[in-house]
Amino acid sequence: MTQRGRVAGRPRTDQRAPGRPRDDTPARRHRLRTVIEPVVVAAGYDLEDLSVSRAGRRHVVRVVVDRDGGVDLDAVADVSRALSKALDQAEETGGDLVAGEYQLEVSSPGVDRPLTLPRHWRRNVGRLVKVTVTPAAPDAAEAERRPRKLTGRVVEADEQRVVLRTDDGLTEWTYPELGPGRVQVEFSRLDEIAEDDLAGGDDDLEDGDDEDVEGEER
Structure with a gap:
């Protein structure tokens, strides 16, 4: 508005x-x-x-x-x-x-506002988002640390990390591992937006x- x-x-x-x-x-x-x-x-x-x-x-x-x-x-x-x-x-x-x-x-x-700060993610708990993630685990294989696109629902967000529910289950990411998130409009849930x-x-x-x-x- x-x-x-x-x-x-x-x-x-x-x-x-x-x-x-x-x-x-x-x-x-x-x-x-x-x-x-x-x-x-x-x-x-x-x-x-x-x-x-x-x-x-x-x-x-x-x-x-x-x-x-x-x-x-x-x-x-x-x-x-x-x-x-x-x-x-x-x-x-x-x-x-x-x-x-x-x-x-x-x-x-x-x-369409990109989610870049912890408060952006917190205010979108329950929404479906698309984001590029770059795992930061130092002991992971190189292939596992490459950037990849992920779509999931924001389950929880605080000042340190975001929890997403994906098709593979719950995943947890720190903010340095997250690129700008984008909220996905779900036409079946327009009445909730x-x-x-x-x-x-x-x-x-x-x-x-x-x-x-x-x-x-x-």
């Missing part, structure tokens, strides 16, 4: 030559993160992703948040409002955070949702 925030920005006052790209540098993204991450954490969420992209004449600031138990639409809306306020305050005291107009979009992760996990971005918003976006030139 995605919550669109307010369009914000000031008219361009710089004198860049025509065709020169706007200043979307890592430094700007770092400045955004220093404003956004504390707000997300204070609200009880993890900042899973932060990106800035172009959409026509404006930028889109996309923020992905998550927590144990998932994120519902009301929670996403609350975070979006808190971030809008924090970004406004930061711009009032420190100048533009994004070069030109921008639109804030806050969303929860979709099922939360709506926010199926959202892929803007496609889940109808044109009528634009009423959530307030236009403001500052």
